[in-house]
Amino acid sequence: MSALDSHSPGTHSLGQFKQELIKDYNEINHRIFGIGVVRQKVDVQGDKILIVALHKRVPSLAYLNALNSNVSELADHYLIKGFKNEFKQLLVEKYGFEIVSIFKDYDAQAELSATVVLLQRDVRDYL
Template sequence: MPSLGDFKQSLIKDYNDINNRIFGIGVIRQKVNVFGDKLVIIAMHKRVPALGYLSELNSNVSELADHYLIKGFKTEFKTLLEAKYGFDVVSLFKDYDAKAELSATVVVTKKDVCDYL
């Protein structure tokens, strides 16, 4: 049974691995907090240069690209949480502020996160 600290370190690595696979860039820093049945991850990202350039040309297209990349991330992250950690994920929310290069991910589980550890 891993400690909460070990779990957080493992989750940070997994989050960064998925981010690298999808965006080709890892996160600069991230923090994982657990609040009962919720995981909250705040991460500082480096914007994918091509999306920054695309945003200057056509912000609608870059917003659409961001939407689908985030959707793919959510699918992969939820699959990982269920397969690797055995979580029963009720819902997963993720948003990204391109200007601030910050994302927030909230995972709601059926029971207290520490009950899965």
């Protein structure tokens, strides 16, 4: 059962789920980077959740990139890895999702990220 309310599974709207997920994603992003996202969109297609987000680049990472792009790319890699771990834990504990994999990439120049969550079953089966 999801955390949206205490009713039986299947009674939640996809729209409610997306709104709650937007808040969750932003909260984790804020906790890790100290900055929330500027804008994000959640799409659901069967057993896949796609989140595209516009971020504001963390100033220290932008500065680090100017000094040494290899070091900033490494920092981005580990920050994304940490985000994926926290996001997966939330998806399992809060929504009861059975996760196959989470893919995430970030384009620092465009300040855009894409996250794809692949589930065992259709998202609606969990709601």
